[in-house]
Amino acid sequence: MSNFDGDAFRVVSWNVERNGAGCGGSDERWHLAMDVLAALRPHVLLRQELKRADMHGGRALWAEAARLGGHTPFLAEAGRESANQTGVYIDRDLCQPVEFHQYTAGMWHPVCNPVVRIKGAPGKLSLASFHLSFFCPDQRASEARRLTTLGGPGKAAIIGGDCNSNPHRSDDEKAPLPVWSKIDDRAHFEHRTFERNGERVSDTRPDEILAGERDRRPPVFKELGHYAATxxxxxxxxxxxxxxxxxxxxxxxxxxxxxxxxxxxxxLTRLEAIVNDDVREASDHCPVMATFSLSRLRRVLAPDARTAA
Incomplete structure (x- = not known):
């Protein structure tokens, strides 16, 4: 796990399944997830499956913010067919919010997108939590294209979430693409594959759209796992x-x-997937933590540095 030095800027993305709700309404998994997050001490938390966190005046949202140490919370509205919301929490001692957007059109889960200024940095940093469709490869591709608008020329952004699809550079991955003939779940096959060149293949299009390099042109985003590894x-x-x-x-x-x-x-200085017994009990997903050098981040957020990049 990363060391907590004074130059670190930590961004965590985590899908806590059903916001930690257990059988019979138990909140034990939620409390365990909060213990995990408190230990990670993120400056920015990108959350998925904040199920019904807007109910009762946002009680669950504010409770999570308090457990993080008093972070400022942002919450996107629920989708028409899903109560699982996306949210972003920011460390108010380091990040000053200046804008808030959410994107709903064509999104299975609306995207939560606050924009901040990091203290000591003149430029703005866009932060977004997303949760792509679990069942439709074509919709995921469309959603990924929507996310590219956050990384247009002159923009600085960190976005993260549950992609419900595979990285496109499969040869580099520790986990190879699924062998679909060995997976009996037909619905999962339909959800996670699409037709390419006359055959059904694993869906990697969101990652290709967000971080693929085409015609020698740089990608819209760098996928930080691949960046850290290579x-x-x-x-x-x-x-x-x-x-x-x-x-x-x-x-x-x-x-x-x-x-x-x-x-x-x-x-970026480090990217890691956090897995331990507490994580395994709290959710079916691991939290992913990206650690940046705060001093370097402040330099690249200068307007002249963004233009030159």
């Missing part, structure tokens, strides 16, 4: 993240990922 020589950054619970859908995959615009990625 640029920072951290092969453990490619550890799979889900599912910790299910075995009927094949081996674990790296479906939870964090992306950053290329100039922001240059400030």
């Amino acid at each position: 640029v920072l020589d951290q092969p453990e950054a490619l550890a799979p993240t889900s599912s910790l619970w299910r075995e009927d859908q094949g081996p674990m995959r790296r479906i939870d990922r964090i992306y950053a615009t290329p100039q922001v990625a240059q400030a």
